[in-house]
Amino acid sequence: MPTIKQYVNLPAAATGVNGPVRQLRVTPNQVPNVAPGDRVDWWIEPDPGNESLAFQSLTERTRLAHGAAPGVTVGLGHHFDNTLTFTHIGGDKYTIKASRDGQRAQFLATDEFQTWRKLYYTVWYSGAQTLSTYNNIDPRFVGEFARHFIELERRAVLPALATVDSARVDFQSLSQQAASSPTFDWPFMNGGPNALLNLRVGGAPPGGGTLTDKPLHMAFLLVPNCYYTQLQRHAFPTANNAVGSVTTFRTVWRDPMNGNNFMWTAQASWPAAGATDVRAYFTFTPGSPNRVNWNLTTLPGLTAHLATPGNTYNLTFSFIWKSSINGYSWGNFCVVGCTGPGRSETAVLGTFVHEMGHGIGQTVRQEPQYSAAGVALATQLANPRWYTDQFGGQGPHCNTNAGLTPDPSTTSGQRYDWWPALGAGRLCTIYHAGHSNRDDGVFCPVCAPRIRRVRLDTPAQTSRSWNHFG
Numbered sequence: 001m002p003t004i005k006q007y008v009n010l011p012a013a014a015t016g017v018n019g020p021v022r023q024l025r026v027t028p029n030q031v032p033n034v035a036p037g038d039r040v041d042w043w044i045e046p047d048p049g050n051e052s053l054a055f056q057s058l059t060e061r062t063r064l065a066h067g068a069a070p071g072v073t074v075g076l077g078h079h080f081d082n083t084l085t086f087t088h089i090g091g092d093k094y095t096i097k098a099s100r101d102g103q104r105a106q107f108l109a110t111d112e113f114q115t116w117r118k119l120y121y122t123v124w125y126s127g128a129q130t131l132s133t134y135n136n137i138d139p140r141f142v143g144e145f146a147r148h149f150i151e152l153e154r155r156a157v158l159p160a161l162a163t164v165d166s167a168r169v170d171f172q173s174l175s176q177q178a179a180s181s182p183t184f185d186w187p188f189m190n191g192g193p194n195a196l197l198n199l200r201v202g203g204a205p206p207g208g209g210t211l212t213d214k215p216l217h218m219a220f221l222l223v224p225n226c227y228y229t230q231l232q233r234h235a236f237p238t239a240n241n242a243v244g245s246v247t248t249f250r251t252v253w254r255d256p257m258n259g260n261n262f263m264w265t266a267q268a269s270w271p272a273a274g275a276t277d278v279r280a281y282f283t284f285t286p287g288s289p290n291r292v293n294w295n296l297t298t299l300p301g302l303t304a305h306l307a308t309p310g311n312t313y314n315l316t317f318s319f320i321w322k323s324s325i326n327g328y329s330w331g332n333f334c335v336v337g338c339t340g341p342g343r344s345e346t347a348v349l350g351t352f353v354h355e356m357g358h359g360i361g362q363t364v365r366q367e368p369q370y371s372a373a374g375v376a377l378a379t380q381l382a383n384p385r386w387y388t389d390q391f392g393g394q395g396p397h398c399n400t401n402a403g404l405t406p407d408p409s410t411t412s413g414q415r416y417d418w419w420p421a422l423g424a425g426r427l428c429t430i431y432h433a434g435h436s437n438r439d440d441g442v443f444c445p446v447c448a449p450r451i452r453r454v455r456l457d458t459p460a461q462t463s464r465s466w467n468h469f470g
């Protein structure tokens with residue numbers, strides 16, 4: 001009897017392999033010792049390897065609409081119906097059995113069902129090298145998610161609008177950042193000049209574009225190298241020294257889109273002097289950390305103003321830094337850098353799986369737990385390996401086989417790194433950075449069961465903004 005793959009996260013169809021509901025029907029000639037007018041009993045036989053019910057509320061468990069019940073006569077025929085509703089969890093197996101009521105020893109076994117989830121994806125590439133890399137890693141990408149009962153169905157592979165060596169994948173333009181806008185404008189994917197994609201974010205029609213089956217459809221952009229830029233702002237409203245500096249572990253950048261200037265804004269003012277553009281008084285000193293310096297001693301009037309004890313001036317400025325990235329994800333969009341210095345195809349695979357992992361919200365901090373009766377317990381199950389960007393990177397990550405080491409560039413002053421004392425095991429593909437000891441493209445044993453349990457249905461994917469792009 002072949003196992004039927006049931007795609008429990010897809011929109012429910014009336015019956016069939018899409019959706020969490022199956023209509024079941026048996027006739028008297030199929031069930032031993034049953035005649036029209038008898039009652040037929042129904043039950044579920046779960047596989048011993050199925051996920052624990054402790055992760056499923058009563059209404060999330062695989063269940064039949066009813067147990068023993070009489071059938072119905074229609075015309076010359078007679079049949080017994082039931083409705084089977086599946087859990088959202090992937091990789092569970094169930095066989096449904098039916099017998100004459102009270103005679104379970106003689107039963108009819110229906111097909112064996114296995115729960116799967118399906119997601120769609122479309123790939124855009126920039127240049128032949130990225131296409132080649134993608135073609136070489138795609139089977140392993142799809143294979144890793146299949147290992148966790150998520151079937152990835154590719155819809156298209158398309159060239160990007162431009163072929164570039166290095167892609168600026170700013171999620172906010174500098175002017176939006178300067179305006180403190182809470183919205184992202186994604187200038188590289190608005191279809192305009194220099195754009196790599198046209199997913200029509202913020203365009204017309206809103207939410208238009210090319211992706212079908214949203215919110216179950218992920219868009220990938222593959223570029224050779226990628227980076228983004230950001231403004232770092234400072235304000236010293238009562239400065240009393242014409243000379244000073246700030247530090248950053250980011251790469252201060254002379255931005256071609258800003259006339260090769262690393263300063264975006266800089267203004268000085270005091271009661272006798274209106275706001276003056278002082279960008280030309282700034283320099284930066286590369287190092288670890290980098291230092292952004294100002295020296296306003298030659299700014300007309302300032303030195304004389306500060307000569308009076310108690311006098312201060314107002315100094316505000318913002319400068320540009322750039323950050324190279326292996327990839328990132330937001331909603332139903334991921335970007336992956338493919339050929340950066342020293343990057344192997346397996347490392348690119350690691351990023352591909354990593355960003356998709358973020359995209360499905362796989363790295364969970366905690367999960368609800370339920371009593372045998374399906375009632376939510378007060379305490380959720382914490383993921384012992386979860387951490388977020390105070391230890392490096394951005395977004396939630398997994399620290400399997402990693403330990404904390406000092407790192408002044410992170411918010412916490414520490415960073416997770418491979419830790420041989422924890423054993424010979426490798427880092428998870430959801431570790432926050434590329435690493436020679438990362439098991440690229442493979443989720444660790446802590447993450448693996450959580451992938452099977454994570455919800456991938458339409459409301460869950462909408463909550464992850466998988467309806468945002470395209």
Ligand SMILES: [Zn+2]
Pocket residue numbers: 354358393394395396397431432
């Ligand atoms: Zn990440």
Ligand SMILES: [Zn+2]
Pocket residue numbers: 385398399400428429430443444445446447448
């Ligand atoms: Zn992990």
